[in-house]
Amino acid sequence: MYKLNAVDKHFPGVHALKSVDFEIGRGEIVGLVGENGAGKSTLMKVIYGAYQPDDGSITIDGTTVRFQNPRQAMNHGIGMVFQEQSLITNLTVMENIFLGFEHQFVSMGVINWSKMAEAARQQLGKVKLDIDPATVTAKLSFAQRQLVELAKVLTLEERVDGDLVILLDEPTSVLAEDEVKLLFKLVRDLTKRASFIFVSHRMDEVLELSDRVYVMKDGAIVDVVTKATADIDAIQHKMVGRDVDKEYYREQKQKDYSDEVLVSFDNVSLGTRYKDISFDLHRGEVLCLVGVEGSGREAILRTIYGLDKPDAGTVSIKGQPVTKFHARAGVENGIGYVPRERKIEGIVAGMNVYENMTLSQMQNYSKNGVLRISDEKLLAQKWIDRLGIKTPNVYKDCGGLSGGNQQKVVLAKWRSAGSDIILLDHPTRGLDIGAKEDVYDMVREMSDDGVGIVLVADTLEEAIGLAHTIIVVKDGVAQRAFDGFRDGKPSLFDLVHQMI
């Protein structure tokens, strides 16, 4: 019924979708799995009209369609139930359900609220949710909101002739087990009219609900399995398993780390985000926090950087307990932070190479507040040469550098300031393979120089390849620590089983 034929999508420096063929039949439930960054969300955006494919075509019942925006896709019966709650919380349930389509209740310029409430009640009935449509959305539980989102998309049943395709992006992430069961029953009942595309981290759920599962990896569909033949281990292998050249992660260059402790967590807890976390980061060690999005790994990183004060436990930096937590604490403690949002938090676009490099250490390049610009330029040139940053000169706006070179500038900023604890938050996100290898080289070099590194990696392979130590975090609790260097590297499956 609905088909993508050889769809390609490029972003600057990234080939996000590689000739993707995707098909969904009438009343079918199709699963979509893949690691972070595999291209799932790009694919979903193409399907519901937020992105337009660069190449390839989309057909519905054999007719080629092209959507300029999600609204046009909706008019063809394609609706999206968002993972991040898309409801506007200060509006009522019915206002949310009919947002953008209020005109059907307008007579003589005035909205007929009771008519809208009646229609909303009918939609809520479809998802078996018995609430007053005039309730303000903020008062609902997350599970109820999820159902309201589904009800909102189901208004397509009345608006559109023909069949529906409904995308569910991680719909179960906020639900308890019994709520998941209810949702699944609901989805199955709705297949009389609609087909579903179901995206989830939880492999068992995907297999339980879906008739077929598409497996994505690096922007391509690497496998399609049917429910009858599916096997969790096999899918996981396809998801993460390419035969990785050990050299790719510079494993030969990995050396043992010293005994000197740089960062120490002693039974540290913070609210619902993480509990009783303990570890030591040593000089020269690469410590990797592994877990799904929201597992607590980012929150731990923020605490190391001094942003969020824990409720309990002791955080020590080089033997000194940290007492002050505020925006500048990390820099004051000599910690360098390479943020996930490289273009927003990493570099300042609009400032040149040397201005970016000295941003965290201007006191070292100034006298009485007056900058020693010629020294700044020397420093920049030194690190341009050392890291092989590709830029015509030190005056180049960092916003105009490639992603890999921007990342090198960010690393040079911290290295040149003498930070010996560096936090890497998805340092290779959105980089091409060559740039990734450069980052891996730098990780090894820093490690050799005695820098302690805490890494939240983009993929599990990257984590295994780079880390000395891996700590798996799930729902804020450390499941297991692997001493990958001394006891041998854990396998992907060792990690995945602890994560989900």
Added chain:
Amino acid sequence: MDAIAKSIGLDFEKIKPHLPWATLLALIIIVGLADPNFLRPQNLIGMAADIVPLFIMAMGMTFAIYIGGIDLSAQSVANMTTVIATVSLATFGIGAALICILVGAVLGTVSGFVTTRLLVPSFVSTLAIGGVAFSIGQWLSGQRALYMDATLRDGAFGWMVGNTAGIPHELFIGVVLLSFAWFLMTRTTFGRSLKAIGAGELAAVASGLDVDRIKIIAFALSGIFAAIAGLLFAVKLSGGSPTIANGFLLPAIVAVLVGGTPLTGGVGGMINTAIGTLIVAVIRSSMLYFEIDATKQQMVFGIILIVAIAATIDRSKLRVVK
């Protein structure tokens, strides 16, 4: 704008930095052709000297706009300062200048605190502080125009408005303040921090800059410059009143924006504002030449403001406009 530039084969982003001075040059040529008297050195110098108080206010405004904020209190602070200068002249003599600067700094600092600590957007916080300044001026003056004693004025501040070798001293004041502000913006850690905040505040935070403190100083400087503008204005007119500088705010903002410092901040700077102020000056005197009534001038500046913002703003930084 983009479409026009592309249709003639130019990359608008590349010509954008050159627009201000090209505009200035074009305006001077147009007005000069229409009115040959305009290009007489005497006229040009006089025009430049007349615009100095506005220029000083615009430089203060530049600090606020460069970090992506705005200072709507500048005109009220200048108004208030004319009154403070006039009433305190008799008692403090040249010390009156210090009082003016201090009050300007305090009000600017308060705006900065309200903006950064109470998270009130600067266009609201400075509007509110402007109300406070306006009231102080009204209260101190008894809502009347006040006049300075000529002897006292010449004794304390005569040097501000004198004339050396045919060049009015206001111009020297303008150049000295411009040099100071330019140095601060381009050669100091403070100026670099301003740039980082204007161009990428989140990265500035992640790099450990004390963003709040720097923002507060930026607003304090804006207050100080507005106060100096008011002081110079009071000396020039030999008196003060709580409404004397009305009509300054719009041209001051126009000067910053047509100079090439966009509302989103991060690019531009003091030299840009100098060019922008000259553009405002030329437009103003051409309006006199073309006999556009003073009551209509604000309308012209309003229209120019909208065009200037639309042309210079960095849309990639805006997600939602409210």
